[in-house]
Amino acid sequence: MSQSAFPRSKYVAIAMTVLVVAGVIAVAVLRLGGDDAEPRAAATQTTSAAPTTPTPTPEQTTSSPTPSPTPTPTSTASCEGPDTIYNEDGTEQDSLLPDCGIAPVTQPEQEKSGLSLACGGSYPVILYKTTTTGAKTSICGRDSSGADFRLVTQPKGGGPVVDLKGTYESQLDAFVAKDGSTTYSVQAYDGTLLVDKGGRTSKQKSSDWISLDNEPDSD
Structure with a gap:
């Protein structure tokens, strides 16, 4: 009885050893996988956003007004009489005004x-x-x-x-x-x-x- 019992105890011990080693390897693999995943997640979270162009303020987008040309004065008189002042608007004349009541001929x-x-x-x-x-x-x-x-x-x-x-x-x-x-x-x-x-x-x-x-x- 004692001789047949010894070999069975030997096999049981070897099996237990194999299980322990397998458990240690499994734990090591899990740890390595977890450590590798964390940096990737961290890298994804720390990626900075692309810079944006600032929007101009209303003062910056307002263009300067273009000055309007000064209108050239024109003569308002068609003839010279008691109430007419020669060159009254300051414009250089091409001709003197005729006396009122006298028309130029054709x-x-x-x-x-x-x-x-x-x-x-x-x-x-x-x-x-x-x-x-x-x-x-x-x-x-x-x-x-x-x-x-x-x-x-x-x-x-x-x-x-x-x-x-x-x-x-x-x-x-x-x-x-x-x-x-x-x-x-x-x-x-x-x-x-x-x-x-x-x-x-x-x-x-x-x-x-x-x-x-x-x-x-x-x-």
Whole structure:
């Protein structure tokens, strides 16, 4: 009995040893697996978010206003009269204003009857105007240069308008035009009208004159 019992005890001891070793290995594997999982989770949790671009404030997004262009003043008067001030808005003029009540002529009217004191036709620019004791006179230019002009004069009490080709005499500072034996001269510096008929000269002093180049003046 005692001899058969010993081998059985030996097998039981070996089996127990195998179980213990297997348990130790299982515990070690579990620990290794748990340690490996924790850093991955930690890494996932500590990943920082991507930086965002700050949104501009209303002050930063407001653009500076663009300045509006200054409007160019325009002349409001169409003729010169007692209540009209020459160049009243400060704008450089291309022509003097005609006297109120006198209209510029059209091209057909100019070809038929000549210019009026308001000029017109192919000589639309009023370069100079003077009112003397006996007449009203205008210098009408093709443009504001005064290179090509006509002298237009009319007696104060009415009568026919005289429209003549004119020249500028620099020595006299005068606008000069001839009609046969009669010569008309307007002194540009004071508006005086000289009328020479056959050697006899009458001098008409100006009460009011105005030049496109020299601005208003009067005695």
